[in-house]
Amino acid sequence: MSRAGRLITLIDILRRHRFPVSAEALAEETGVSVRTLYRDIETLRGQGADIAGEAGLGYILRPGFTLPPLMFGDDEIEAVALGLRWVTARGDGELARAAEQALARIEAVLPTRLAERMQQQNLLIGPASQAPESIDTADLRAAMRAEVKLDIAYRDAGGSVSRRIVWPFALGFFETTRILIAWCELRGAIRHFRTDRIDGLLRLDQRYPTRRALLMAEWRRQQIGKRGERPADTQSKAADRN
Template sequence: MSRASRLITLIEILRRHRFPVSAAALAAETGVSVRTLYRDIDTLRGQGADIAGEAGLGYVLRPGFTLPPLMFGEDEIEAVALGLRWVTARGDGDLARAAEQALAKIEAVLPAPLAERLQQQNLLVGPARQEAERIDTASLRAAIRAEIKLDIAYRDGEGVVSRRIIWPFALGFFETTRILIAWCELRGAIRHFRTDRIDNLLRLDQRYPKRRALLLAEWRRQQLERRPVRPQSLNAPDRN
């Protein structure tokens, strides 16, 4: 492993840990001596990494340090570019502009060979028909970030409109539509709302009482419970 690759690996290891990690453990995981590990820590600190700790106590990476984009490999560059171009094509106005700006920032700091690779656009995002929306999904994203309740007018599949007070906590992007995932006070449960069926919305400026992360965890648990169980073998006994 080259020294540059080793430093990247060391940063990624530190990112995985919220509490100090001993020099011995870091050295073992990166395959170097403890003395070399100390030098690597000093090098990363010199490059701007805010690594707290010292020999004998362990080390922890404080938030805020990012690896230079020049450390990206070709596959990573293509993955980032493809993802950002997808958002540019599928996201709402604010999100699309943010993706374009992020791509421009990455391109500006890349070394020439990788910047050229980024500009080639070998991986393309195909066209998709988006259902017309009556609302700006940027307002949904803002409510999700702020954990704010929304009052929406929602049309079901039969065209019947109902008022809902919801706690939005996630937004799913699909090829032809977007799905808002929220707790619905009317139903007393998590529900999925197609954004093209939301006729209007009102931001209530009331924080909902449950944290977004907990709601998302509950939704994920429900999705796992609904997945069909695959039989272990064709001859498995019937347990029904």
């Protein structure tokens, strides 16, 4: 592994840990001596990485440091390009524009060879029939970021419409539809709502009492018992039961 590649690997390892990691453990995972590991830490600090700690205590990377995209490998560039093109094709208006802009910015700072690799578009996004929606899912994403409640008009599989006060915390993107995952005050539980069945929504600007990360953790815990079904099947069925 080149030294540049080793530094990237070291940053990735530090990002995975929330608590200090010993120099010995870092050296073993990167395949170098502890002495070399110390030099790599100092090199990264010199490049702006806010790495706290010292020999004998362990090291931790504080948030905020990023390596330039020119450090990406070929497979990483293709993965980034494919993901951004998928969002451009499947995201709502604002999200699609953001993905397109991000792709252009990355291409602008890449070395010529990698920029040409991104522009080749040899990994393609297939067509999909998206269910029509009467709302803008950008409003759902904004409510999730702000952790505020929504008042929605939801139409179930039988066509009946009910009003729900929900705490939105995740949005699932599938080939034919999108699904809002939220705590429903009416049901007193986490529920899945197909966005093409949300006939209207009102942002209440009332923060819900539970952090979004905790709601997400609870939802993931519930999914453990449903691993026998594919996630798309499980969530579609759950949305039909609303």
